[in-house]
Amino acid sequence: MTSEQTERSARLIEGATGRWEVVIGMEVHAQVASKAKLFSGAATEFGAEPNSQVSLVDAAMPGMLPVINGYCVEQAVRTGLGLKAKINLRSVFDRKNYFYPDLPAGYQISQYKQPVVGEGEINIDLANGETVSVGIERLHLEQDAGKMLHDQHPDYTYVDLNRAGVALMEIVSRPDMRSSEEAAAFLRKLRAILRHLGTCDGNMEAGSMRADVNVSVRKPGAPLGTRCEIKNVNSMRFVMQAVDYEARRQIDILEAGGSIKQETRLFDSRTGETRSMRSKEEAHDYRYFPDPDLLPLTFDQAWVDGLACALPELPDEKRARFIKAGLSSYDASVLVAEKEATDYFEQMVAEGAEPKAAANWLSNEYFGRLNKMGLSISSGPIPAKSASTIVQMVSSGTISGKIAKDLTDIVWREGGDPRALVETRGLRQVTDESAIEAAVAAVIAANPDKADEVKAKPKAVAWFVGQVMKAMSGKANPQAVNAILRRHLGLSEDG
Amino acid sequence: MAHASDPTQFTLAEARDALAAKAISARELAQAHIDAIARARSLNAYITETPDRALVAATQSDAKIATGTARPLEGIPLAVKDLFCTNGVRTTAASRILDNFVPTYESAVTRNLWNAGAIMLGKTNLDEFAMGSSNETSYFGPVVNPWRARGRNDDLVPGGSSGGSAAAVAARLALAAIGTDTGGSIRQPAAFTGLVGLKPTYGRCSRWGVVAYASSLDQAGPMTRTVRDAAIMLHAMASHDPKDSTSVDVPVPDYEAALEPGVRGLRVGIPKEYRVEGMPPEIDHLWRQGVDWLRAQGAEIIDVSLPHTKYALPAYYIVAPAEASSNLARYDGVRYGHRAAGTDDLIGLYERTRGEGFGREVRRRIMIGTYVLSAGYYDAYYLRAQKVRTLIARDFTQAFQACDVLLTPVTPCAAFGIGAKTADPVSMYLNDVFTVTVNLAGLPAISVPAGLSDDGLPLGLQIIGKVFDEATVLSAGRAIEHGADFKAAPQAWWRT
Numbered sequence: 008m009t010s011e012q013t014e015r016s017a018r019l020i021e022g023a024t025g026r027w028e029v030v031i032g033m034e035v036h037a038q039v040a041s042k043a044k045l046f047s048g049a050a051t052e053f054g055a056e057p058n059s060q061v062s063l064v065d066a067a068m069p070g071m072l073p074v075i076n077g078y079c080v081e082q083a084v085r086t087g088l089g090l091k092a093k094i095n096l097r098s099v100f101d102r103k104n105y106f107y108p109d110l111p112a113g114y115q116i117s118q119y120k121q122p123v124v125g126e127g128e129i130n131i132d133l134a135n136g137e138t139v140s141v142g143i144e145r146l147h148l149e150q151d152a153g154k155m156l157h158d159q160h161p162d163y164t165y166v167d168l169n170r171a172g173v174a175l176m177e178i179v180s181r182p183d184m185r186s187s188e189e190a191a192a193f194l195r196k197l198r199a200i201l202r203h204l205g206t207c208d209g210n211m212e213a214g215s216m217r218a219d220v221n222v223s224v225r226k227p228g229a230p231l232g233t234r235c236e237i238k239n240v241n242s243m244r245f246v247m248q249a250v251d252y253e254a255r256r257q258i259d260i261l262e263a264g265g266s267i268k269q270e271t272r273l274f275d276s277r278t279g280e281t282r283s284m285r286s287k288e289e290a291h292d293y294r295y296f297p298d299p300d301l302l303p304l305t306f307d308q309a310w311v312d313g314l315a316c317a318l319p320e321l322p323d324e325k326r327a328r329f330i331k332a333g334l335s336s337y338d339a340s341v342l343v344a345e346k347e348a349t350d351y352f353e354q355m356v357a358e359g360a361e362p363k364a365a366a367n368w369l370s371n372e373y374f375g376r377l378n379k380m381g382l383s384i385s386s387g388p389i390p391a392k393s394a395s396t397i398v399q400m401v402s403s404g405t406i407s408g409k410i411a412k413d414l415t416d417i418v419w420r421e422g423g424d425p426r427a428l429v430e431t432r433g434l435r436q437v438t439d440e441s442a443i444e445a446a447v448a449a450v451i452a453a454n455p456d457k458a459d460e461v462k463a464k465p466k467a468v469a470w471f472v473g474q475v476m477k478a479m480s481g482k483a484n485p486q487a488v489n490a491i492l493r494r495h496l497g498l499s500e501d502g
Numbered sequence: 503m504a505h506a507s508d509p510t511q512f513t514l515a516e517a518r519d520a521l522a523a524k525a526i527s528a529r530e531l532a533q534a535h536i537d538a539i540a541r542a543r544s545l546n547a548y549i550t551e552t553p554d555r556a557l558v559a560a561t562q563s564d565a566k567i568a569t570g571t572a573r574p575l576e577g578i579p580l581a582v583k584d585l586f587c588t589n590g591v592r593t594t595a596a597s598r599i600l601d602n603f604v605p606t607y608e609s610a611v612t613r614n615l616w617n618a619g620a621i622m623l624g625k626t627n628l629d630e631f632a633m634g635s636s637n638e639t640s641y642f643g644p645v646v647n648p649w650r651a652r653g654r655n656d657d658l659v660p661g662g663s664s665g666g667s668a669a670a671v672a673a674r675l676a677l678a679a680i681g682t683d684t685g686g687s688i689r690q691p692a693a694f695t696g697l698v699g700l701k702p703t704y705g706r707c708s709r710w711g712v713v714a715y716a717s718s719l720d721q722a723g724p725m726t727r728t729v730r731d732a733a734i735m736l737h738a739m740a741s742h743d744p745k746d747s748t749s750v751d752v753p754v755p756d757y758e759a760a761l762e763p764g765v766r767g768l769r770v771g772i773p774k775e776y777r778v779e780g781m782p783p784e785i786d787h788l789w790r791q792g793v794d795w796l797r798a799q800g801a802e803i804i805d806v807s808l809p810h811t812k813y814a815l816p817a818y819y820i821v822a823p824a825e826a827s828s829n830l831a832r833y834d835g836v837r838y839g840h841r842a843a844g845t846d847d848l849i850g851l852y853e854r855t856r857g858e859g860f861g862r863e864v865r866r867r868i869m870i871g872t873y874v875l876s877a878g879y880y881d882a883y884y885l886r887a888q889k890v891r892t893l894i895a896r897d898f899t900q901a902f903q904a905c906d907v908l909l910t911p912v913t914p915c916a917a918f919g920i921g922a923k924t925a926d927p928v929s930m931y932l933n934d935v936f937t938v939t940v941n942l943a944g945l946p947a948i949s950v951p952a953g954l955s956d957d958g959l960p961l962g963l964q965i966i967g968k969v970f971d972e973a974t975v976l977s978a979g980r981a982i983e984h985g986a987d988f989k990a991a992p993q994a995w996w997r998t
Contacts, residue, residue, distance in 0.1 A: 294877075
């Protein structure tokens with residue numbers, strides 16, 4: 008067994024008949040961050056009045072023709088480059104034919120046999136520090152459909168075509184994931200890449216990123232099992248829930264002597280369960296054929312190379328750079344998972360904070376506070392510049408680590424310039440030995456029995472350190488306090 | 503002016519000159535046509551007449567002519583196939599499913615024409631969604647050919663699908679008309695009614711705003727009484743349109759000026775595969791005459807081969823329905839057009855709306871198209887048809903190494919009786935045998951009236967040219983016109 012297989016065996020699911028492996032592949036629909044739709048000039052803004060962003064093309068009026076939005080193509084190619092994927096210099100738009108009221112033309116323009124982007128890969132970083140490579144099969148461009156509104160009238164269903172024709176990138180992974188954690192990590196990493204590229208805003212709540220999850224189970228080493236596709240899973244948490252539920256459901260069926268039916272299932276986020284939507288037999292025959300209204304999409308290598316040169320630094324490259332700057336692999340992964348966190352961290356460093364110290368402050372002080380308040384880093388109250396100042400003041404010895412916590416609280420609550428706050432509130436760390444000597448002497452004098460105790464049990468010196476720090480309102484340099492205490496108590500210097 | 507007493511007898515070029523010379527006003531010209539239309543309703547050429555609009559536009563044209571700011575087609579009254587979307591004027595595609603549809607936009611080709619000063623008389627009848635070769639599939643009833651066989655009173659078809667446009671121009675209900683040609687829909691009705699019909703190169707005229715039948719084949723073109731008129735019309739219709747991705751950005755030459763050089767030294771290919779089995783002697787005879795006319799004017803005649811011709815018709819009747827089945831999916835009763843009453847579920851709404859809204863031929867082609875694109879059949883039908891298409895295009899490319907244009911008949915017969923072929927779709931489809939190859943290859947071709955059948959009905963000859971070489975097609979067409987000296991016109995038996 009290779010080391011990877013050994014690692015992964017830890018993620019097998021225990022069943023009544025032994026252990027099972029879950030196999031997961033994903034199709035992610037990522038809305039291209041573009042002001043205009045894929046084949047019409049209509050706007051794409053989220054949350055607009057129903058049917059206020061619909062062109063004649065989007066409504067499929069007679070005689071209307073699609074015209075490709077070059078900006079969207081460029082974003083798809085940039086995304087392909089970010090996924091280290093093959094860029095196809097010639098690709099074809101096809102019509103996927105089916106009837107539904109949210110699909111005005113009766114067909115969706117998509118790419119079937121010749122997608123714009125071919126094979127690539129994504130490295131996902133797991134909590135245990137392991138990195139797993141997930142293959143990308145393809146990326147293609149397609150139109151989104153409109154939306155049915157069932158709650159506007161007791162007898163009628165209304166259709167909102169604002170989304171109809173919006174550009175989506177469908178990104179299809181290989182079935183390379185083996186746990187719900189890997190599935191969520193894949194989606195998180197993909198989102199980070201898209202957001203670093205700026206090709207998709209990754210806003211899952213607004214629906215600009217949606218995942219269809221293919222799940223099957225098998226005994227380790229056995230051929231792939233029959234898969235079920237779970238539609239429209241709209242958060243990392245739901246992906247994990249859906250995979251766990253679906254894997255367990257399939258294992259239970261197989262262990263009871265049943266077999267899995269290939270089908271499309273819906274994830275119900277209220278119950279955390281999946282339920283059948285349509286079977287393979289009910290699947291549409293989409294009658295794909297090349298769209299005769301559109302020419303094949305062609306570009307030359309030089310154009311692609313130009314886009315490649317202009318790509319921003321991507322999460323994996325940033326992560327490597329962060330590790331080189333002294334961050335732990337875990338901290339580096341956490342920081343690149345969210346574009347805002349990355350930007351915040353980089354701004355702290357740019358303002359002068361030492362990278363390791365900045366990362367520590369973020370993970371020890373800031374992320375916890377944000378999580379507790381349900382805030383994202385971009386909506387948090389402390390600007391990166393202030394954060395950088397706090398970290399720099401600790402590094403330079405201006406304030407102690409203890410004071411840094413208090414100062415963080417003050418800036419969080421009240422805002423303000425940390426440096427000015429340190430001065431006006433007298434938070435500057437005391438390194439003046441005579442002041443510390445006086446405080447130490449006072450504390451020892453007040454606690455003669457404790458002093459005797461410490462001489463017998465040197466580890467108890469920590470109690471004295473605490474008392475001196477308290478007496479000095481936390482502003483004393485802890486190392487200096489420790490050293491002076493030891494001297495006064497007659498302990499060895501390094502205890 | 504020769505026709506001042508009846509301005510509907512003008513050719514487009516004559517009317518243009520008469521207007522410029524102020525021998526007639528645009529309003530008089532429009533009114534004469536409006537009157538002629540009102541007296542010819544039995545032909546059923548128009549679905550929607552727009553006389554008020556025409557008179558308003560004519561008044562504006564007169565003002566322009568008076569101030570010396572006339573545009574190239576100032577005051578020229580035209581008929582528009584009811585497949586072109588016209589802003590504020592009902593556009594039906596001759597289908598019940600669009601019988602109440604009024605576009606809020608103007609097709610690119612008609613906009614070009616109105617910008618050139620032309621005037622719309624109305625929207626002409628056609629086969630439903632341009633699917634037909636006889637104009638008998640229209641929801642608004644068949645169009646009657648203004649021509650009758652010698653000594654007979656039977657109603658004949660005008661051909662199709664642009665049958666209303668053909669009848670309108672032949673019966674002097676418009677100076678010229680525009681049609682669309684997917685498999686012969688301009689050239690075949692032009693041949694059946696003694697007119698010139700030009701199908702331009704695919705991509706020469708914008709398809710934006712033309713109700714789609716088969717997107718990779720559809721192309722707009724003029725139907726006129728002379729080759730010169732066709733040249734004038736095409737110049738006004740053609741343009742590169744960024745809103746149609748298949749429109750091609752090439753210069754539009756002055757076609758009228760290009761008529762003059764003649765055919766001296768022109769190499770004219772005669773494709774032997776067009777000499778089909780069972781071709782009536784009169785068609786063969788006409789074809790030979792055409793050869794003689796061109797040779798007499800200095801053209802060089804060359805025998806060529808287009809070996810895949812026999813596969814063109816079956817390939818066409820796969821590709822066109824396949825595209826149509828998808829193009830017509832938008833007519834679902836949800837947003838516009840006909841919607842069946844009394845349905846309470848979605849599938850029922852679709853089935854009833856489309857069942858009621860589409861006629862038999864349209865339903866037949868949607869079913870054929872759906873079938874040939876289905877999983878398991880796609881490779882055997884659609885993909886093979888596309889390969890045939892490539893081979894047919896290659897045939898032409900090779901032939902055009904030896905010649906500049908090709909000369910063929912337009913149709914295997916003259917106009918037939920209404921109802922004569924409706925029971926047998928395959929015999930109807932055979933009408934397109936000489937015309938579909940051009941659409942499959944995207945080439946320009948013109949149908950020119952060249953003589954009368956034994957029954958006294960018009961017959962046409964076709965000139966096929968190289969891609970975007972409409973100028974040579976038109977000048978060769980002009981040579982046929984010159985040789986044939988076709989002066990016959992239908993008797994105005996329809997006048998009320």
